[in-house]
Amino acid sequence: MATSARPQPPDLRFDPRPEPTIRDVARQAGVSTATVSRVISGSVAARPQTRARVLAVAEALGYRPSAVARSLKLRTTRTLGLLVTDIQNPYYPEIVRAVEDAALERNLAVLLCNGADDPAREETYLELLVDRRVDGIIIASSGLQERHGAWLARRSVPVVLVNWAAPDLPLPAILGDNRAGGRLATEHLLSLGHRRIGHLSAPARNAAAAERLGGIGDALAGGGLDPGSLVVVEGDGQVAGGERAALELLERMPEITGIVCYNDLTAIGAVRALRARGRQVPADVSIVGYDDIALSAWVDPPLTTIAQRTSEMGRWAVRRLGELIGRADGAASGDGSRMEATGDGVSGSLGPPPVILPVELRVRASTAAPRESP
Amino acid sequence: MATSARPQPPDLRFDPRPEPTIRDVARQAGVSTATVSRVISGSVAARPQTRARVLAVAEALGYRPSAVARSLKLRTTRTLGLLVTDIQNPYYPEIVRAVEDAALERNLAVLLCNGADDPAREETYLELLVDRRVDGIIIASSGLQERHGAWLARRSVPVVLVNWAAPDLPLPAILGDNRAGGRLATEHLLSLGHRRIGHLSAPARNAAAAERLGGIGDALAGGGLDPGSLVVVEGDGQVAGGERAALELLERMPEITGIVCYNDLTAIGAVRALRARGRQVPADVSIVGYDDIALSAWVDPPLTTIAQRTSEMGRWAVRRLGELIGRADGAASGDGSRMEATGDGVSGSLGPPPVILPVELRVRASTAAPRESP
DNA sequence: CTGAAAGCGCTAACAA
DNA sequence: TTGTTAGCGCTTTCAG
Numbered sequence: 159m160a161t162s163a164r165p166q167p168p169d170l171r172f173d174p175r176p177e178p179t180i181r182d183v184a185r186q187a188g189v190s191t192a193t194v195s196r197v198i199s200g201s202v203a204a205r206p207q208t209r210a211r212v213l214a215v216a217e218a219l220g221y222r223p224s225a226v227a228r229s230l231k232l233r234t235t236r237t238l239g240l241l242v243t244d245i246q247n248p249y250y251p252e253i254v255r256a257v258e259d260a261a262l263e264r265n266l267a268v269l270l271c272n273g274a275d276d277p278a279r280e281e282t283y284l285e286l287l288v289d290r291r292v293d294g295i296i297i298a299s300s301g302l303q304e305r306h307g308a309w310l311a312r313r314s315v316p317v318v319l320v321n322w323a324a325p326d327l328p329l330p331a332i333l334g335d336n337r338a339g340g341r342l343a344t345e346h347l348l349s350l351g352h353r354r355i356g357h358l359s360a361p362a363r364n365a366a367a368a369e370r371l372g373g374i375g376d377a378l379a380g381g382g383l384d385p386g387s388l389v390v391v392e393g394d395g396q397v398a399g400g401e402r403a404a405l406e407l408l409e410r411m412p413e414i415t416g417i418v419c420y421n422d423l424t425a426i427g428a429v430r431a432l433r434a435r436g437r438q439v440p441a442d443v444s445i446v447g448y449d450d451i452a453l454s455a456w457v458d459p460p461l462t463t464i465a466q467r468t469s470e471m472g473r474w475a476v477r478r479l480g481e482l483i484g485r486a487d488g489a490a491s492g493d494g495s496r497m498e499a500t501g502d503g504v505s506g507s508l509g510p511p512p513v514i515l516p517v518e519l520r521v522r523a524s525t526a527a528p529r530e531s532p
Numbered sequence: 533m534a535t536s537a538r539p540q541p542p543d544l545r546f547d548p549r550p551e552p553t554i555r556d557v558a559r560q561a562g563v564s565t566a567t568v569s570r571v572i573s574g575s576v577a578a579r580p581q582t583r584a585r586v587l588a589v590a591e592a593l594g595y596r597p598s599a600v601a602r603s604l605k606l607r608t609t610r611t612l613g614l615l616v617t618d619i620q621n622p623y624y625p626e627i628v629r630a631v632e633d634a635a636l637e638r639n640l641a642v643l644l645c646n647g648a649d650d651p652a653r654e655e656t657y658l659e660l661l662v663d664r665r666v667d668g669i670i671i672a673s674s675g676l677q678e679r680h681g682a683w684l685a686r687r688s689v690p691v692v693l694v695n696w697a698a699p700d701l702p703l704p705a706i707l708g709d710n711r712a713g714g715r716l717a718t719e720h721l722l723s724l725g726h727r728r729i730g731h732l733s734a735p736a737r738n739a740a741a742a743e744r745l746g747g748i749g750d751a752l753a754g755g756g757l758d759p760g761s762l763v764v765v766e767g768d769g770q771v772a773g774g775e776r777a778a779l780e781l782l783e784r785m786p787e788i789t790g791i792v793c794y795n796d797l798t799a800i801g802a803v804r805a806l807r808a809r810g811r812q813v814p815a816d817v818s819i820v821g822y823d824d825i826a827l828s829a830w831v832d833p834p835l836t837t838i839a840q841r842t843s844e845m846g847r848w849a850v851r852r853l854g855e856l857i858g859r860a861d862g863a864a865s866g867d868g869s870r871m872e873a874t875g876d877g878v879s880g881s882l883g884p885p886p887v888i889l890p891v892e893l894r895v896r897a898s899t900a901a902p903r904e905s906p
Numbered sequence: 907c908t909g910a911a912a913g914c915g916c917t918a919a920c921a922a
Numbered sequence: 923t924t925g926t927t928a929g930c931g932c933t934t935t936c937a938g
Contacts, residue, residue: 172690172856177665179915190925195917205923220686225664226609227915229600230930237643237664245625245632246826255619258646262653267660269611270644272632279636286641290599290611291551312594316546397830426830433832452620456771456800458807458832482546553931564909569933579907601931604914 178219187215198223229291237267238479239287239295239315241280241302245272247396247423248451249468253298253320256472264480266293277305284309294479296320301363303327316482318475319512321466322365328509330482332474334466336366339517340373341380343418343446343464346519348381350527352416352444355383357390358403358428360420364395367420370448374418389414393424400427401434408435415443415528422447422454425461429524440526450520459523467515474513552593561589572597603665612853613661613669613689615645615654615676621770621797622825623842627672627694630846638854640667651679658683668853670694670846675737677701690856692849693886695840696739702883704856706848708840710740713891714747715754717792717820717838720893722755724901726790726818729757731764732777732802734794738769741794744822748792763788767798774801775808782809789817789902796821796828799835803898814900824894833897841889848887 180198184191189208196202197212198221204212215221229235240257242250254270261268269292271283280299284306287295295315300322303310310317310327319331347355357374360367375385391407393399400419404427407414419425425447429439437443439459447454450465554572558565563582570576571586578586589595603609614631616624628644635642643666645657654673658680661669669689674696677684684691684701693705721729731748734741749759765781767773774797781788782805793799799821803813811817813833821828824839 171858172668175688177662177688180917181915191915192917192926193924196924199917201917203923208923220688222659222663224604224915226600226603227930228917230598230604230914230932231916231918233930235600240644245629248622248625248827251619251622251625254644255646255648258619258644259648262656265660267643267664269641270614270628270632272629274629274633282636285596286639288551289596290641314549314551314594429832430830453622453827456804456831458803484545554933555931565932566910566934567908570908573933575933577907582907598931601914602933604916604930605932605934607914 177224178221180221180223182219183212183216183221186219187212233291234293234483235291236265237269237290237292238476239269239271239283239290239292241271241273241283241287241295241297241299243273243299244275245270248453249421249423249449250298252451252468253472256469257296257298257320257476258472259469260473260476264476266476273299281306281309288313288315293483294318296475296479298322300366304363316479318478318482320471320475321468323512325365330478330510331512332471332478333366333512333514334471334517335514336369336517337373337376339448339464339466340370340375340418341377342373342517342519343370343448344374344377345380346446346462346521346525347416347418347444348377348383350416350444350525352528353383354411354414355388355416355418356407356411356414357388358393358400358407358417358419358424359390360395360424361392370418370420393420393427395421395423397423397427397430400424401431402427404428404431405435408432408437416525417443417445419445419447422449422451422461422463424448425454425463425524426457429457429459440524442529444525444528446525455522462522462525463520465518465520467517470515551598552595554595554597557586557590557593557595560593561586607665608667608857609665610639611641611643611664611666612850613643613645613657613664613666615647615657615661615669615671615673617647617673618649619644619646622827623795623797623823624672626825626842627846630843631670631672631694631850632846633843634847634850638850640850647673655680655683662687662689667857668692670849670853672696674740678737690853692852692856694845694849695842697886699739704852704884705886706845706852707740707886707888708845708891709888710743710891711747711750713822713838713840714744714749714792715751716747716891716893717744717822718748718751719754720820720836720895720899721790721792721818722751722757724790724818724899726902727757728785728788728902729762729790729792730781730785730788731762732767732774732781732791732793732798733764734769734798735766744792744794767794767801769795769798771797771801771804774798775805776801778802778805779809782806782811790899791817791819793819793821796823796825796835796837798822799828799837799898800831803831803833814898816903818899818902820899829896836896836899837894839892839894841891844889 180191180194184194197204197209258268273280295317298320303324319329321333323331378385389411391403393403425445447461447463450463454461454463554565554568558568571578571583632642647654669691672694677698693703695707697705752759763785765777767777799819821835821837824837828835828837
């Protein structure tokens, strides 16, 4: 048996060999702890001899300064909290990766918090992060304002938003140009000759969904179609919801030839639904996704989609948090990213407008001209 | 412009309103900090009146004890490190989720470390975790022993392994029964009538790959076929590698009707390759994946695959780490999970053998009887 | 039941 | 260049 019934038999415990402290090093090197501290941090020059001795002892002992003690003293933990909606949604690992890369560059650690679509859990995490005195929090969980607006308003830690913006709070935010994305997707279908277009959206509380819908309307109007006639069915941003919604869309609009989806997962669900109803993609119906998650290139057919600059978002968020914290510790310097900010600049008391990143149409194989072009 | 050129204009900084400390509470409540500490932690009973007063003040001030100070004093950070191979590989978010859930239950935080397939980065993280004095480390990154065996051997923190086992180190580990998985996948193909079977594996340094291959051999032998005749092509555990490898497999074995893949990603690549060569799945060739990631149900065709008990692994890892740490703080109690341990028990000096979790064949639509059943 | 005091491991004045 | 000292915010003896 690997799992014994006895609670913690002795051999289960890890040998608690304690880490050497700065005093151990100081003692063995015959200097004061202050000197060790200086040598290790390199903040103040020490006599080469002393320096060498301290370093040697530290090395021999395997001394590693305690970040805990240092945090207490320095009042900074060099740790970021990252709260995401749902780590199992393939979009979020991309953000996580981007944030983590940027953080590691500045040797910040990231406490990952997976909201798992549960407001109570989100709150637990928000408090946990404050308790742990993280230097800043990155929230990639749209709609958090509705659920925790009060907390956000009285927060005691810098917060930046990724992939959404809080409508009523002066929080720095970065997100893709959702309106343009919706428009691009739709224009693509129009240019292929589609005229009977539907939309699979996300729950209305999702601001991005509304924006994208707006963009779709823009494109329709631009193409001389009536935006009011667009049939919209609400999905849930997941495959299952996309499938369900697509089925309904087919009932309500059997003659449909093009579908713009809220995201790639929804699009994948739509493809499944269409197949289940005997329609080919793209031969019978074209489908456009959104986000360009890795997955979208792997499915059959590979999805035409709107690409977001996810890694740029992560990078920006970490950098921005660095500015807010004020500790000018930069492995900073230009990473070559140029970001175009839109917004009227008349931001009232709401602080600078969110940074809006351009999006891009990525044409793959889920779209084609409709069977009978008019 | 959202991003100003001036470095950190004043309005960019976050108002550093400091958190109230235990002394603030003590002062306002007219008691000593010791009393506040006792009331907050509930460790020692206080006079109801005092208690109420302290709680009221704490509430009013929005006092949240500093986990940093507490960590220093208590010599425990209530934080776990989780090192994964690649967060962008959809298998890992499932582990992350499981670990995180289990950790949150015991209110432990998780420092996420994404190795990103980079040994140097892994090492950086290992040291970072030690510096931060995490209470334990979960490593879900197979093959780490080859890269960081020395570090693992002299580690000063409890470590448990998830989804792999270190051959030469006495580290607690939990993983799926890879040999059985390989066997199950193959037996499934055999039972459908397949006789010309190939295998798309992962790099040989991957111990799981070897085990699975062994299982395939077992099944072949059991079915009266010569295991030596199995054609194996090495992929990379990703879609791209699977695609490449499948193409090669087709060249070397054009008459193939069944393919066992190292994992689902490889299987997805194989499906793509087959299609590219004009072969239908499963009509012409059947494909079996491994892992049962969410994705495998969404692709076309939905993958027949081997399911691992990922969330059980995560849960176990956290629990086991709790035992190793010895701090008997349990939101513990039975979570109903029963795990069957195999292994001969003759573990020599290598500690208890790894916990081996059973795996399960999940039949979907990527497998069928071969066209011409013999 | 409560307070005084020491100390977790580190850094930063301030002196020397 | 180096040592002494105080203190970050908390918990925990030890007295009272």
